[in-house]
Amino acid sequence: MPEEKGLLIVYTGPGKGKTTCALGTAFRAVGQGLRVLMVQFIKGSWHYGELDAAKMLGDDKFEIRPMGRGFVKIGGAETDPADIKLAQECWQTGRDAIYSGKYDLVVLDEINYVISYKMLDPDEIVEALKNRPERVHVICTGRNAHPKLVELADLVTEMREVKHPYTKGILAQRGIDY
Secondary structure, X not given: OOOOOOOEEEEEOOOOOHHHHXXXXXXXXXXXXXXXXXXXXXXOOOOOHHHHHHHHHOOOOEEEEEOOXXXXXXXXXXXXXXXXXXXXXXXXXXXXXXXXOOXXXXXXXXXXXXXXXXXXXXXXXXHHHHOOOOOOEEEEEOOOOOHHHHHHOOEEEEOOOOOOHHHHOXXXXXXXXX
């Protein structure tokens, strides 16, 4: 039997496919009998196909919790305090799950965004991930992964956009993009 060690995996970069890659790993884990939780830091206002697919497997095997409000406004306007509060609640949910002993894999979907938007403290997250239970796998997704998170990770994959249908005016497609 191979040695069981929880891996820290980061899917980042400007290309599409970070959440989809995490979902693929999550479905593989469920197929191997692991219990999986995905918390979504930003998604929350749309209906995503992965929610129905996870329900088909059963909440005791694969649970997805969208905890955001959809898109977060940053830049010119101040970040909405409600979004900061939701990001902190989502992190607490994810952190509690990692330490609970209930899950074998916890996906922190879009956490890289909220760290880069300065809605969460990267040092606090890195410390919690460094000290997590030995056998718990964690996947962090989103653009602009923090350098400290990249350094701590066991696997980092960067998605690079080569071509995108949106540039031809093709909008998001049901079953492919959501």
